[in-house]
Amino acid sequence: MSELPGIVVMGASGRMGQMLIKEVLASDKARLVGVLDRPGHDWVGRDVGECMGGQPVGVMVSDDALETMAKAQAVIDFTAPAATVDMAEIAAQARAVHVIGTTGLTEEDIEKLSLAGRHATIIRAGNMSLGVNLLTQLTKKVAAALDEDYDIEIIESHHHHKVDAPSGTALMLGEAAAEGRGVDLTEVSDRGRDGITGARKRGDIGFHAIRGGDIVGEHDVLFAANGERITLRHVASDRTVFARGALKAALWGQGKKPGEYTMLDVLGL
Numbered sequence: 001m002s003e004l005p006g007i008v009v010m011g012a013s014g015r016m017g018q019m020l021i022k023e024v025l026a027s028d029k030a031r032l033v034g035v036l037d038r039p040g041h042d043w044v045g046r047d048v049g050e051c052m053g054g055q056p057v058g059v060m061v062s063d064d065a066l067e068t069m070a071k072a073q074a075v076i077d078f079t080a081p082a083a084t085v086d087m088a089e090i091a092a093q094a095r096a097v098h099v100i101g102t103t104g105l106t107e108e109d110i111e112k113l114s115l116a117g118r119h120a121t122i123i124r125a126g127n128m129s130l131g132v133n134l135l136t137q138l139t140k141k142v143a144a145a146l147d148e149d150y151d152i153e154i155i156e157s158h159h160h161h162k163v164d165a166p167s168g169t170a171l172m173l174g175e176a177a178a179e180g181r182g183v184d185l186t187e188v189s190d191r192g193r194d195g196i197t198g199a200r201k202r203g204d205i206g207f208h209a210i211r212g213g214d215i216v217g218e219h220d221v222l223f224a225a226n227g228e229r230i231t232l233r234h235v236a237s238d239r240t241v242f243a244r245g246a247l248k249a250a251l252w253g254q255g256k257k258p259g260e261y262t263m264l265d266v267l268g269l
């Protein structure tokens with residue numbers, strides 16, 4: 001068993017952290033060798049199984065990333081931009097695959113991750129589910145088939161705890177639509193209209209964010225023309241789909257050359 005890749009999960013107490021821990025513990029292809037949480041968090045120093053309300057699993061929650069990463073072949077990181085950027089350097093030093101699900105990264109954060117990607121294997125996606133990654137390919141195809149008579153709008157819905165907008169998934173879908181249409185998303189992106197906005201600009205790609213209750217994650221890509229509308233839709237009803245994808249990525253990344261990869265590489269889409 002000890003030759004199975006050792007996985008560290010960051011943000012142990014988070015919604016995704018707990019999903020990821022369960023996914024790794026249930027896997028016969030990987031072992032959980034460490035979990036990390038923020039210094040000062042009351043889980044630190046305790047068995048993570050007990051912290052999650054179950055039986056002990058023999059893995060203590062640590063706040064020492066350097067020490068914890070020394071025994072890992074991969075780290076799965078669904079946390080926050082500052083924590084992810086810091087971890088990129090540590091994962092590179094530990095020669096561990098860094099799987100990044102964190103969203104809300106700035107251009108500057110992404111540049112820092114690219115620098116780390118020169119020496120480390122980084123797999124990053126705003127959504128790790130098979131369904132959404134397939135949807136990006138469908139979106140690209142539909143956008144390529146339709147002209148600008150079809151207005152593209154991306155509508156995303158998430159739980160009321162989510163801190164970033166548009167969602168990472170919405171941005172992936174926007175990128176895919178822009179690529180299909182052969183335009184630069186930064187030139188055509190129109191986010192969350194408010195006030196006297198003027199008429200919709202032909203060729204724009206609109207983004208809209210709904211926040212409420214416990215919605216896991218829903219995304220619509222609307223192509224609206226005079227006389228007809230097409231909607232491509234993905235609904236995540238369980239966070240397991242993200243955790244499953246992330247573990248798949250961590251295993252796929254073993255032995256891969258340093259560089260930046262996405263879930264499209266992992267899934268072969």
Ligand SMILES: NC(=O)C1=CN([C@@H]2O[C@H](COP(=O)(O)OP(=O)(O)OC[C@H]3O[C@@H](n4cnc5c(N)ncnc54)[C@H](OP(=O)(O)O)[C@@H]3O)[C@@H](O)[C@H]2O)C=CC1
Binds near residue numbers: 011013082103125
């Ligand atoms: N790519 C994908 O498929 C998916 C991506 N996500 C993304 O994953 C991220 C996390 O989502 P979610 O689990 O819902 O969020 P939570 O807030 O539930 O969890 C985030 C965790 O990260 C920890 N954390 C935050 N900042 C730091 C830091 N500086 N150092 C150490 N730990 C830190 C938090 O600790 P503390 O509570 O102490 O702040 C918490 O344990 C978001 O960016 C979300 O958009 C979510 C689902 C799917």
Ligand SMILES: O=C(O)C1=N[C@H](C(=O)O)C[C@H](O)C1
Binds near residue numbers: 170217
């Ligand atoms: O914060 C979340 O919950 C989610 N975040 C990701 C995003 O920003 O798209 C993925 C998923 O939709 C859930």
